[in-house]
Amino acid sequence: MMSLLAWLLMAALAGAAPERAQKPKLVVVIVADQFRYDYLTRFRADYKEGLHTLLEKGAVFTNAYFEHFPTVTAIGHSAILTGATPSVSGIIGNDWYDRETSTQVTSVSDPAVSNVGGSGGGGASPRRLLVSTVGDEMKIASGGRSCVIGVSLKDRAAILMAGHLADAAYWYEGSSGRFVTSTYYRSHLPDWVVQFNSTAAGQYKGAQWLGRKLPDDERAYSALVATPFGNDLLEAFAEAAVKNEELGSREATDLFAISFSSNDYVGHQYGPDAAEVRDISIETDQAIGKLFRFLDQQIGGRNILYVFTADHGVAPMPEGSAGRGIPGGRMPAGVIQTTVQAALAKRFGEGKWILSPSEHSLYLNRPLIREKKLSIAEVCGAAREAIEGIPRVFRVYTGEQLASRAMYEDLVGRRVLNGHHTSRGADIYILLEPYWMFGRSGTTHGTAYSYDAHVPIILMGPGIRPGRYDQTVTLNDLAPTLSSLLDVEPPSGSVGRVLTEALLSR
Secondary structure: OOOHHHHHHHHHHHHOOOOOOOOOOEEEEEEEOOOOOHHHHHOHHHOOOHHHHHHHHOEEEEEEEOOOOOOOHHHHHHHHHHOOOHHHHOOOOOEEEEOOOOEEEEOOEEEEEEEEOOOOOEEEOOOOOOOOOHHHHHHHHOOOOOOEEEEEOOHHHHHHHHOOOOOEEEEEEOOOOEEEEEOOOOOOOOHHHHHHHOOOHHHHOOOEEOOEEOOOOOOHHHHHHHOHHHHHHHHHHHHHHHHHOOOOOOOOOEEEEEEEOHHHHHHHHHOOOOHHHHHHHHHHHHHHHHHHHHHHHHOOHHHEEEEEEOOOOOOOOHHHHHHHOOOOEEEOOOHHHHHHHHHHHHHHOOOOOEOOOOOOEEOEOHHHHHHOOOOHHHHHHHHHHHHHOOOOEEEEEEHHHHHHOOOOOOHHHHHHHHOOOOOOOOOEEEEEOOOEEEOOOOOOOOOOOHHHHEEEEEEEOOOEOOEEEEEEEEHHHHHHHHHHHHOOOOOOOOOOOOOHHHEOOO
């Protein structure tokens, strides 16, 4: 018979909480801009370094999707570390028409700040982001002891991942070949950034990639972003940032967000089936591998939690689709705006009826509508009727429809609804049929379809259970998952869930 003491001991052990996973010293969020999920599988045999390590040792989510429209850089980067959809975050595109100022604005443009370290001009900040990020919550929870930094070739990528309370965000200015910031963060560049800028971009003058040679002069600074050299430059800058800012050396966990933008520039130009895209994917694997080796030596791999993902996918070239017998093509430039302008002028009288330049998101002239004593609903209805008569238009949504949820209750409809912000959103949204696009050359992204919305999510490091996870998840799940691992409040606009299936017992 079991003794009372032994029974009590076993009961205590059975009820004891599992040992808590040690918090990482550093969270590293790596984004490859325009990296479709299938780049992991199509080029798998060519990956030998960073992506290979992630695929072998990480928790790999094979069916991760963005749940918003349009699928573009600013929205994707904002969603990753806020967990919010555009309907809440206020980041509804790379740029949009601002009704208050009657101007086109970008997701990070800020007239109250100025460029620091570059050629001058307007600066950028996260002030248009209406919600907090994981980094913001880390800063709050640690009393400011956590260090949060974002870096990228693009301002919107660095800023929207880093958040409001970041210690710094740095991005690349192609005209000068320098990494810059804005007065939102600091009045001058740190000495280490100045030193880095003095030589880094210049080494790529005359460099060659796949038979293409960069200019031998300062024009190389802007040209290099559309080659793997842009990612190499960013990786070197990331190493300098980790070393000089002493990331991963504090009592509180630090966060470092890195977005490799060159994949996007190459992808737009050549399309997902091109040799250039395969090559830059392999080069990205090598750049991430180099970063891993550096971080392992600097901090120790067991102390780092890694996230790898992308901000959106991309469509194949329409000409390539046609060659395969798959539907797809290019919408004639200006046809949407011309059709709507003509229809509204004919029905309601002359005037400039559209104030925004976009073909897929129209902002109507509301002062003109009021002047003519019309309602938004009747003008939007007339515009919608005209657009629906254009071949290859799949659906048309109006802001009023979305506000009242009078829409198609399917996946596409939900993603459009998630992308509409009540005060900032457009009056009319136009979706083309799958594989049809606006644009005369190259390829693009932005639709609600899977080829633009399906991207990787890989988690690796302390607290993560490696393996393959085939259930459908959203990119909005990343922020609450990181928040749970770090024991901080989820960001204010987070709508995702914790990916508990990939977490070790805590």
